Amino acid sequence: MKGLELTKRQAVLVLVGLLFAFAIPDLALMTPSLQLTVVHQGLLFGLAAVGLNLLLRHTRLVSFGHAAFFGTGAYTTAVLAAKYDVSSFTVLLVAAVVVATLVAGIIGYLSLRHTGLYFSLLTLAFGQLLYALVQGQSFFGSSDGLPVRPGEARQPLVFGLALDPEAYAVVLYYLTIVILVVSLLVMWRLVKSPFGNALDAIGQDRTRAQFIGIPVRRYVWTAFVISGIYGGVAGALYAMVQQHVRPGPVLYFLRSGDILFMAILGGFQTLLGPLVGGVILVFLQDVGRDVTAYFDALTGFALLVIVFGLPRGLVGSLRSGGLLSGAGRDFREDPTVITVWVSNGLASLIRSVREWISDVRSALGVR
Known part of the structure; x- marks a missing residue:
């Protein structure tokens, strides 16, 4: 934890945020408009966006194919559960991380030979390749997908325990919160380390970074793999929460766009921004489906507002010196x-x- 000191204000905000996150299951019982599954999905997609943000914020690389790692984690879990009857939560999560790491390593090695637009297009191409592979193979359930209901309990066992459906959803949510906190601490320590400083130097000027002795390709490849691991963890948890995986929601290229949008919506220059953006975007999509058939217009409008009005994103604008922070101060005065x-x-x-x-x-x- 060295180097992770918080100010009093930051410590209070973190404590309030954690208390609110752990209170969500109880609040969902009291408030019909707040659904636990919606918040849970938003946090998981936000975790994938946190991983993507390592590339976006520090190396200035834009990936249009990060759904590949989210989908890899989800389908690894589904295949092991449906085809091999693996029911252990821990085994499913670890296996998803291993496979997502391998896939991210391969895609990163092949994509990072290029930068800019060509890198973005290559990640998009690999993501669509995985989507087409899963969509066309009966082993993966084709377009119908695969269930994640192994064993006699018809659901993964959490540390060997078979829980009833309501308890399973709540326990899995709390496990997600714990994994999120650990993941954010790891990411925070990573970006504050010499490795994170090297990534910043690479993002500012690759040629200069190479001339001062930074192994640019190796460092960026490592960052790419780490971002893929975050996506794999999020995908595995998503599969165990939904208990069914289909290629469209987890591998289609529009899902990659959603993950990128989450980082921008919350503020890609911040650590918590992508996580907040994930919850807000999933909530907007859920509410939009109930309000209008053109629910995608809500996300488009939100993107316009962010680009023109809040270029730092929601969390970035709330920080000291941000647009929302300054506006709030002016309004109070x-x-x-x-x-x-x-x-x-x-x-x-x-x-x-x-x-x-x-x-x-x-x-x-x-x-």
């Missing part, structure tokens, strides 16, 4: 400042529309 915000927002919107119209006229050759 003078509540009438909201009129200035509205007028500035309308002026910015009108200016953007005019620029867009001008660009369209220029593209069409209209004067």
